Amino acid sequence: xxxxxxxxxxxxxxxxxxxxxxxxxxxxxxxxxxxxxxxxxxxxxxxxxxxxxxxxxxxxxxxxxxxxxxxxxxx
Numbered sequence: 001x002x003x004x005x006x007x008x009x010x011x012x013x014x015x016x017x018x019x020x021x022x023x024x025x026x027x028x029x030x031x032x033x034x035x036x037x038x039x040x041x042x043x044x045x046x047x048x049x050x051x052x053x054x055x056x057x058x059x060x061x062x063x064x065x066x067x068x069x070x071x072x073x074x075x
Contacts, residue, residue, distance in 0.1 A: 001016070001020070003016075003018055003022040005026075005070060006070075008015050008022050008023065008026075008070070008074075009063075009068075009069070009070060009073060012059075012060065012063040012066075013063045013064050013066070015063070015072055017061070020056065020060045023056065023059065023060070024056055027056075027074070028075070029057070030036065031055055032052055035046055035048055035052050035055065037052045039051060
């Protein structure tokens with residue numbers, strides 16, 4: 001199975017672990033920027049990293065609830 005931009009949501013909903021890695025690779029930049037900007041005043045890199053990890057884990061664990069396409073996923 002090859003995870004692509006076209007099928008990652010379907011595979012994420014099936015909880016295929018390789019899809020989580022795809023999502024991390026694709027969205028790390030934007031997620032890191034948003035979380036860093038929101039939490040930089042705490043001046044604690046560990047809190048920022050935990051929040052990033054929790055964000056991806058939350059997306060993985062709750063993927064079945066997602067109703068949308070790849071454009072909606074980015075928002």
